[in-house]
Amino acid sequence: MTAAAPNTPNLQPDGQEFLGHSQCSWADAQLAAMLLAIDPFGLCGVRICSAPGPIRDLWAEQFRGLFAKDTPFRKLPFGADRDRILGGLDLSATLRSGRIVSEKGLLAGADGGVLNVAMAERLPPAIAALLSAAIDDGFVYVESNGVSRRDLARFCCLLYDEGFDASEAPPRILLERLAFHISLDGVSMRDACAFNIDDEEIRAARKRLERVRCSDEITAAIVSAGAALGVHSARALMFSIRAARAAAALEQRNEVTQDDAEIAGRLVFGPRATVDIAPPEEQASPEQERSNETTPDTSNDQGGVEKDVQDMLVATARAAALGWVLDKPPQGLRRRGTAGAGGKSGALVESTWKGRPVGARRGVPQDGARLDLSATLTAAAPWRNIRSADDRGVHLPIYKEDLRIKRFKARSETLVIFVVDASGSSAMHRMAEAKGAVELLLSDCYSRRDHVALIAFRGEKADLILPPTRSLTRVRRTLSALPGGGGTPLASGIAEAVVLAETERRKGKTPFVVIISDGRGNIALSGEADRAVAEADALAVGRRLRQTQSRVLFFDSGTRPSPRARALADEIGAQYMPLPYADSVAVSKSVKKAIAAG
Amino acid sequence: MSTFPFSAIVGQDELKLALLLTAVDANVGGVLALGDRGAGKTTAIRGLAALLPKIEVVDGCSFRCDPTNTQGLCEICTRPKINGALKSKNETAPVVDLPLGATEDRVVGALDLERALVDGEKRFEPGLLARAHRGYLYIDEVNLLDDHLVDLLLDAAASGENVVEREGLSVRHAARFVLVGSGNPEEGELRPQLLDRFGLSVDVRTPDDLQERLEVVRRRDAFERDPEAFEKTWKRKDSALRRKIEKARQKLGEIDTPDDELEKAASLCIALGADGLRGELTMLRAARALAALEGRDKVTIKDMRRVAPLALRHRLRKDPLDETDASVRVARAVEEVLAA
Numbered sequence: 001m002t003a004a005a006p007n008t009p010n011l012q013p014d015g016q017e018f019l020g021h022s023q024c025s026w027a028d029a030q031l032a033a034m035l036l037a038i039d040p041f042g043l044c045g046v047r048i049c050s051a052p053g054p055i056r057d058l059w060a061e062q063f064r065g066l067f068a069k070d071t072p073f074r075k076l077p078f079g080a081d082r083d084r085i086l087g088g089l090d091l092s093a094t095l096r097s098g099r100i101v102s103e104k105g106l107l108a109g110a111d112g113g114v115l116n117v118a119m120a121e122r123l124p125p126a127i128a129a130l131l132s133a134a135i136d137d138g139f140v141y142v143e144s145n146g147v148s149r150r151d152l153a154r155f156c157c158l159l160y161d162e163g164f165d166a167s168e169a170p171p172r173i174l175l176e177r178l179a180f181h182i183s184l185d186g187v188s189m190r191d192a193c194a195f196n197i198d199d200e201e202i203r204a205a206r207k208r209l210e211r212v213r214c215s216d217e218i219t220a221a222i223v224s225a226g227a228a229l230g231v232h233s234a235r236a237l238m239f240s241i242r243a244a245r246a247a248a249a250l251e252q253r254n255e256v257t258q259d260d261a262e263i264a265g266r267l268v269f270g271p272r273a274t275v276d277i278a279p280p281e282e283q284a285s286p287e288q289e290r291s292n293e294t295t296p297d298t299s300n301d302q303g304g305v306e307k308d309v310q311d312m313l314v315a316t317a318r319a320a321a322l323g324w325v326l327d328k329p330p331q332g333l334r335r336r337g338t339a340g341a342g343g344k345s346g347a348l349v350e351s352t353w354k355g356r357p358v359g360a361r362r363g364v365p366q367d368g369a370r371l372d373l374s375a376t377l378t379a380a381a382p383w384r385n386i387r388s389a390d391d392r393g394v395h396l397p398i399y400k401e402d403l404r405i406k407r408f409k410a411r412s413e414t415l416v417i418f419v420v421d422a423s424g425s426s427a428m429h430r431m432a433e434a435k436g437a438v439e440l441l442l443s444d445c446y447s448r449r450d451h452v453a454l455i456a457f458r459g460e461k462a463d464l465i466l467p468p469t470r471s472l473t474r475v476r477r478t479l480s481a482l483p484g485g486g487g488t489p490l491a492s493g494i495a496e497a498v499v500l501a502e503t504e505r506r507k508g509k510t511p512f513v514v515i516i517s518d519g520r521g522n523i524a525l526s527g528e529a530d531r532a533v534a535e536a537d538a539l540a541v542g543r544r545l546r547q548t549q550s551r552v553l554f555f556d557s558g559t560r561p562s563p564r565a566r567a568l569a570d571e572i573g574a575q576y577m578p579l580p581y582a583d584s585v586a587v588s589k590s591v592k593k594a595i596a597a598g
Numbered sequence: 599m600s601t602f603p604f605s606a607i608v609g610q611d612e613l614k615l616a617l618l619l620t621a622v623d624a625n626v627g628g629v630l631a632l633g634d635r636g637a638g639k640t641t642a643i644r645g646l647a648a649l650l651p652k653i654e655v656v657d658g659c660s661f662r663c664d665p666t667n668t669q670g671l672c673e674i675c676t677r678p679k680i681n682g683a684l685k686s687k688n689e690t691a692p693v694v695d696l697p698l699g700a701t702e703d704r705v706v707g708a709l710d711l712e713r714a715l716v717d718g719e720k721r722f723e724p725g726l727l728a729r730a731h732r733g734y735l736y737i738d739e740v741n742l743l744d745d746h747l748v749d750l751l752l753d754a755a756a757s758g759e760n761v762v763e764r765e766g767l768s769v770r771h772a773a774r775f776v777l778v779g780s781g782n783p784e785e786g787e788l789r790p791q792l793l794d795r796f797g798l799s800v801d802v803r804t805p806d807d808l809q810e811r812l813e814v815v816r817r818r819d820a821f822e823r824d825p826e827a828f829e830k831t832w833k834r835k836d837s838a839l840r841r842k843i844e845k846a847r848q849k850l851g852e853i854d855t856p857d858d859e860l861e862k863a864a865s866l867c868i869a870l871g872a873d874g875l876r877g878e879l880t881m882l883r884a885a886r887a888l889a890a891l892e893g894r895d896k897v898t899i900k901d902m903r904r905v906a907p908l909a910l911r912h913r914l915r916k917d918p919l920d921e922t923d924a925s926v927r928v929a930r931a932v933e934e935v936l937a938a
Contacts, residue, residue, distance in 0.1 A: 232804035233636025473783045
């Protein structure tokens with residue numbers, strides 16, 4: 001066991017491992033592809049974090065090469081509706097023939113093969129739930145509109161995630177169910193190369209897989225390494241054992257060894273390790289001792305091997321986890337997507353399935369849209385005599401173009417973005433009050449369905465401390481240890497809010513920004529300590545914030561109202577309120593009032 | 599298709615207990631299982647489905663009427679000419695999954711489109727609520743479900759019937775089911791009004807004990823390698839449990855509840871500030887089901903102590919500035935009020 005200072009910060013890099021990460025990333029991506037090809041339905045799939053580009057294309061092409069030519073590779077088109085995905089009523093065929101005609105869905109079409117999901121970060125939770133259920137069950141079951149069918153759907157899921165950060169990620173219900181998560185963003189063109197394996201070897205490994213055994217010691221080491229890394233899901237543990245077995249099969253062995261376990265630890269635990277874990281040495285050793293005591297047939301010798309494997313596993317997985325954290329592009333203004341997307345003031349969004357009804361429009365009753373029967377009949381009625389010539393015996397022939405669906409107006413959800421100054425001497429106080437305000441707002445907003453996010457700026461940059469959430473539990477956990485002090489990068493804080501507001505507006509939420517600051521920024525966007533540049537930057541991003549058309553509340557937390565803060569608030573188009581003591585009750589009250597007024 | 603046997607689930611005693619109590623007495627109300635992912639919530643509910651005793655239904659009835667209960671028959675089963683010769687058959691009790699993307703028409707039922715288009719006949723096509731009648735309705739990620747759907751489900755679960763007024767249809771049918779919801783509170787919370795409508799709630803945690811975790815993985819692995827053999831190994835335990843449930847159901851009506859115990863349950867609810875009478879009522883029913891399950895004739899203070907956290911932890915009023923875990927608060931009050 002390597003000695004470690006008890007108070008080392010979590011996921012502290014061991015220099016070498018960290019430096020090697022970028023190179024080893026392609027190797028790992030390649031390894032993940034191979035293991036997946038060996039056990040595609042047991043490992044369920046992989047999430048590929050990467051911007052679209054040649055590297056990703058190369059990986060996908062090489063992955064394709066690991067499968068037999070006739071293996072189905074299907075794409076889940078963006079915006080595919082429920083009927084297309086699960087199968088169901090073939091409406092036009094049904095109307096044409098006058099009896100129910102059903103069709104197989106996309107998932108059933110991918111049975112025995114691979115399902116590609118592009119732009120997975122935009123995947124609606126409802127669709128992710130369908131995929132998750134299919135992954136769990138291995139089949140899809142449709143029963144609606146007179147159709148009842150059950151199709152096999154065992155597939156390997158490739159989730160292409162183009163999201164920039166945690167606020168733009170595929171639904172967790174699906175992420176949890178895929179064994180691997182790889183990131184290709186750090187891979188350079190030089191490192192990317194063709195996989196050094198052919199489908200012949202993969203086929204042999206697939207055959208061998210059934211015979212590969214994983215000893216009790218290795219299993220125990222994997223499970224305890226998981227515990228030490230804060231990986232709690234039994235699914236993840238099963239994935240790591242399956243991955244280790246596939247790795248052994250790849251090496252033409254019938255027994256899982258340390259090396260295989262290491263690969264599994266790196267690929268499965270790496271992305272899953274939770275950052276707030278205690279240093280592993282502290283946590284793992286008592287558990288280890290206990291496990292040795294309670295297992296009668298474990299001799300000291302075996303215990304030693306198990307411990308070694310576990311230590312090594314924890315070390316590699318931690319290194320992988322660290323790389324995973326740092327692989328994400330830093331947050332800032334430059335990752336902004338399309339500019340000025342806030343065209344709609346959008347408090348009301350049209351929907352076909354929730355909210356209050358506002359008439360009917362032409363359309364097909366699927367994907368949750370509801371048939372408006374009377375409107376449909378009305379539409380068909382005038383044509384009755386003309387059409388009856390063709391459709392003898394039918395009282396009222398209804399064609400597809402007659403179908404009408406109900407329209408609804410749904411109130412869109414509000415996202416309150418707090419931008420809080422955590423710099424300087426009064427940081428702790430301001431943050432504590434902001435935290436109080438967030439909690440008060442949340443505990444009060446169940447019925448209104450508001451979400452809350454919190455951006456804190458201090459030192460050299462701004463951080464999204466609390467990604468959009470409605471969960472009080474999560475707020476408490478995230479905000480319990482608040483950092484503070486240092487310079488005042490006000491401009492970065494506003495920039496972060498601009499990005500978040502734009503992203504969330506694209507998702508259909510209505511952003512509402514609350515800034516708590518004295519308006520005295522002294523760190524420029526570049527991180528440079530230059531007051532003049534910092535102020536110019538703040539005004540510039542302030543204008544950008546105004547362009548997002550979000551409503552903004554500016555609480556001046558300085559001891560006296562300052563003209564500078566006032567000027568910035570005007571530039572943003574914000575409602576300005578001096579609030580020298582920034583107390584949580586007052587803040588939450590004003591915010592509530594402002595939202596209600598909007 | 600094979601199911602992971604209920605008796606083979608390692609740990610999760612609270613969740614298993616809660617599910618068994620509802621299997622004995624559906625009136626205990628639904629179960630809300632909040633907590634870690636991959637801790638075995640889905641496995642437990644699927645295992646329960648295989649475990650439940652069979653139910654007697656009217657052959658050919660799409661609402662799964664109970665032939666022994668002549669009062670609760672559906673419209674078709676009560677028609678005189680059919681009623682004379684109701685054929686019955688045994689069926690497995692349903693455990694229906696409600697997918698997250700389900701729409702209202704799939705849940706409550708809707709106009710049968712085929713009949714409407716082809717024959718011009720207005721006929722009702724039963725939805726998931728009808729399918730779950732006399733069984734369980736399971737919702738994974740209940741906290742992510744649309745509010746209006748959750749309202750609708752809880753309303754049907756509480757009233758025991760489904761009333762449909764849409765697209766020119768007017769239908770009313772029995773829908774008595776136990777609602778089981780699971781979710782991770784980190785991804786969004788349920789409104790307190792909704793929390794209160796669930797009978798029992800369980801905190802699902804992944805086991806901290808290494809040996810226990812190891813056993814989880816070992817059994818899961820054995821199951822995935824050879825599901826049939828694994829099921830066979832556990833068959834006897836599952837059948838024993840099934841018989842226990844059957845016996846408890848018969849015994850339920852005879853369980854005696856002393857006033858003393860009732861009084862203590864009431865004072866516990868008052869001490870905790872749990873609103874309404876639902877907490878007390880659930881405690882009473884759950885304690886009774888527990889006594890029946892364990893083959894006793896009388897509810898004891900021990901039963902009350904065991905069911906109190908299940909019945910009460912989700913009914914405490916939320917104080918945003920008090921971070922004490924609800925389970926801890928209940929445990930504390932139980933020690934004070936229900937001292938054994």
